[in-house]
Amino acid sequence: MMRSLTYGLRAWRSKTLAVTLMLCAIVALPARAETVHLLALGDSLTQGYGLIEDEGFVPQMRAWLAERGHDVRLVNGGVSGDTTAGGLSRVEWSLTPEIEGMIVALGGNDLLRGLPPETSRANLEGILEVAEAQEIEVLLVGMTAPGNYGPDYKAGFDAIYPELAEEYDTLYFPNFFRGILPEGGTPQNAAGMMQGDGIHPNADGVALIVEAMGPSVEELISRIQSGD
The missing domain is CATH 1.20.5 (Single alpha-helices involved in coiled-coils or other helix-helix interfaces)
Incomplete structure (x- = not known):
């Protein structure tokens, strides 16, 4: 017993x-990190105009982030020819329920059309208001106006992005082309990094753009994960 x-x-x-x-x-x-869902809302620069699929901004940014250990789904919300008005018209339905953060890269086509800076500002502000209402973290990517529209136009347009970023407490990246442009330069100054139209970067140019902007996207991911 x-x-x-x-x-x-x-x-x-x-x-x-x-x-x-x-x-x-x-x-x-x-702990297994959950996938972070991001939307890249933009125009042909975001969409990857003139490039094969893997060479565009979104797939190259996805690869850059994955190489650094980030589990990210980055949705390509780029539409060729889109203005800030186009972005505003589709932002609400583009922000599907799983989206937690958004890269906003619009304004290039506003410049090509010479649209008034106050119009572009109002449209971008509308996009940020939608993001704020849905508690979406934002990285706002700036554009710089060329000098041929005059100093007043340039000053008005260039001020849009930093001022809105401060007002809405978004992250801010000063210029989409920052990785390939000399200080104060235009896309025409980026020899060897642009496609034949002088407007869109080639695959090597996109790689440099991604390298420059990537840390800001990492900061966006960090904001989402920390809940700040």
């Missing part, structure tokens, strides 16, 4: 120890 009780006690202790060790192992396992 005593021998049977002793055996049973040992078996119970062994099972208890095994369960305890298993629970400790589970607790010690690193």
